Each structure stands twice: as C-alpha cells, then as structure tokens.
Amino acid sequence: MTSPMPLNFDLTGHNTLGLRASTHYARRIEDASELPELFAQAERDGLPVRLLGGGSNVILGEHYEGITALMATRGKSLSEGADGAVLLEAQAGETWHDLVTWTVAQGLWGLENLALIPGTVGAAPIQNIGAYGVELCDRFHSLDAYDRTTGSVVTLGAADCRFAYRHSVFKEQPGRYVVTTVRLQLKRNGEPELSYRELSGLGSVDHPARVMDAVIALRTSKLPDWRVLGNAGSFFHNPIVSATVGRAFGVANPTAPAYAQADGTIKLSAGWLIEQAGLKGYRSGPVGVSERHALVLVNYGGATRTDLMALAEHVVETVQQRFAIALKREPELL
Ligand SMILES: Cc1cc2nc3c(=O)[nH]c(=O)nc-3n(C[C@H](O)[C@H](O)[C@H](O)COP(=O)(O)OP(=O)(O)OC[C@H]3O[C@@H](n4cnc5c(N)ncnc54)[C@H](O)[C@@H]3O)c2cc1C
Incomplete structure (x- = not known):
C-alpha cells in the first residue's frame, strides 16, 4: 500500500x-x-x-x-550469537536514540556512548555518526540499501561503506542508495569505552546504562535542546590539518586543543576556534552562534536557509582571517 x-x-x-x-x-x-x-x-x-x-x-x-x-519504516530485532555476541537489526525509520535506550535497557554494550544523537537509524551510516570516543563504524556489521542505479537491494559491509570521520560512500555517491536496514554488532559482556576525557572519571562500570546516563548528562549540559532552540548540533567539522600546519598553529596558540591522528595529521577544535574568534553568543537577526556552545548555530525563530547561510559564511570568514584555518560545514544543504 x-x-x-x-x-x-x-x-x-x-x-x-x-x-x-x-x-x-x-x-x-x-x-x-x-x-x-x-x-x-x-x-x-x-x-x-x-x-x-x-x-x-x-x-x-x-x-x-x-x-x-x-x-518511517519500523522494526528491530536481536539475534544471540556465540560468546555473548548479539546482532542487532533495525529498520531505517527507527529513532536512533530510542534504539540506543532499548539495547542498553537489555544490558547490551555497544551503543551507550552514542546516546541522544537525534535522527533515524537509516541516516546514521551516512555521516558515520560519532560521539564520546565511539563511531558507528566501530559497531557496524552490514546494511541493506535500495540502489537507485540498478533498482535492486544490495547488502554492504563496512569496507563497502568506506567509513571515515563523518564520512561514508553515501556522501561520495549522494542519492544513489536508500538505506533500509542497519545491522550492528553488540555484546552481552562488553567493556565500557571511557577514553573520552569527560568519561574517564566514571571508574569501574558494570552496566552500559551508567555510561549512557553520563553521556546524556554531558550532552544536556552542553548542547541547546533543538526542541526549544532550533539547531543541527555541530555546524562545522573539527578541522584536520597537516602536521606542519598543526605544529605552527600549536606554537602560535599554545592553549588550543589539538589531537594527533594515527596518520600524522592533527585534529583541531572548531568550537575553540569560533569561541576564540569572539563569536560565541554572536547574533544576526533570527540566527546566531549558541551562547552555550560555539560550534552550534541556532534559529531564534522564523529563520530561513538564507539567514543561516549568511551567518555560517561570517563564521567561516572570521575564523579564516584570525587563524588561517578553513572550517567545513557538517549539515548538508538539501
Ligand atoms: C542537537 C544535535 C546533536 C547532534 N549530535 C551529533 C553527534 O554527536 N554526532 C554526530 O555524528 N551527529 C550529530 N548530529 C547530527 C545528526 O543527528 C546525525 O547526522 C543523524 O544521523 C542525522 O539523522 P537524520 O535522520 O536526522 O538525517 P537527516 O538530517 O534527515 O538526513 C541526513 C542525510 O541523510 C540522508 N538520509 C536520511 N535517511 C536516509 C536513508 N534511509 N538512506 C539514505 N540516505 C538517508 C538525507 O537525504 C540527508 O542527506 C546532531 C544533530 C543535532 C540536531
């Protein structure tokens, strides 16, 4: 029907x-x-x-x-495997956070660090959602998608999806695939992932709910609630620069956060750059940079895409002039 x-x-x-x-x-x-x-x-x-x-x-x-x-497709199921491994299968229209709480309530480890990310299950692989030390690709098993170029349903594994930081094959070939089902690998006897600085104080953790609750508390304290103040979470990617650029930046800005990556590049904090450029709380008509988190652009009411893009351009130009670092937008112009 x-x-x-x-x-x-x-x-x-x-x-x-x-x-x-x-x-x-x-x-x-x-x-x-x-x-x-x-x-x-x-x-x-x-x-x-x-x-x-x-x-x-x-x-x-x-x-x-x-x-x-x-x-708006619905449905989710679990299949128990050997040694406490559990395969989760969920339909694309399921709400991501509800799926996280559903698995955590059953004592399953794997998704607790990804709590409270808005949106649907089917969109989670598109930008390989990530938060608090975990990315979707760390728990990924496979997905089914409708391929518009062939009119057939395909099953894609992690390698096919070409996951990277906020990236996947779906960004390389926009519009080609409709993700219909996502499968994730969870564990009954898992280990907490507490490498993220703000979670490291949790100590010994025997249930994923403790991690999830801590993540929810952190996110709620930092990010404005989009139901109250419209926003799309982080508006810019954290810039990844070469080792040479990163070193020069570090010398000029010794207090700036900088994270060495496995491939030798350096990840900088977009929020820090925007805040240091003096834009936290900046407002332009119906839109502005959040007073709580400089990485979040907000709609105070009645804004259109034109208003928001003018603000985004102002932020990019100001950061470029102050630090010679280029910011890239995260949400997609659709
Ligand atoms: C307050 C807030 C906090 C956030 N925090 C995080 C965070 O911590 N980490 C993070 O990674 N992201 C975060 N995000 C971004 C966002 O929540 C995720 O990217 C999420 O996965 C988007 O899901 P959605 O269903 O809303 O997708 P939409 O915004 O509706 O769509 C996003 C893209 O996916 C495509 N798409 C949607 N469904 C499908 C499908 N079934 N098959 C193929 N393509 C599809 C759309 O066409 C579009 O290109 C945050 C957003 C907000 C508002």
Missing part, C-alpha cells in the same frame, strides 16, 4: 533547525518495498526525489519542487 502524497507539505517541523521549508510532495515510506514504485512514479512525473529522516543534519531550502520521502 502506498501512502498519499500531500501537496505543498510544510517541513518546518521536520528539521531540527526549524527553518521555514516546504516540499511540493511528501511521501511517508512505511515499507521498503514501496521504494521502486516511488522512484518509477517520480521518473514518470519528471520529479526529483530526496530522502529525509529526522531532519537533524540538513539545511532545508524554502521550497523543494519535488518529492520528499520521509523514512
């Missing part, structure tokens, strides 16, 4: 930035088997199709002359 397609559907409540946005048609996908028919119909009608999950990593334009497919 296909769901009806509302005309000129309002998407303001479908993006966590709360930007004013609408789409010519919207279509809720409640079963992955609807996808071939959706794309065939779109081709017949000459309309483009884009996918939207929770809208927490996108910057929507004011109007989209096409079909916005809202991923």
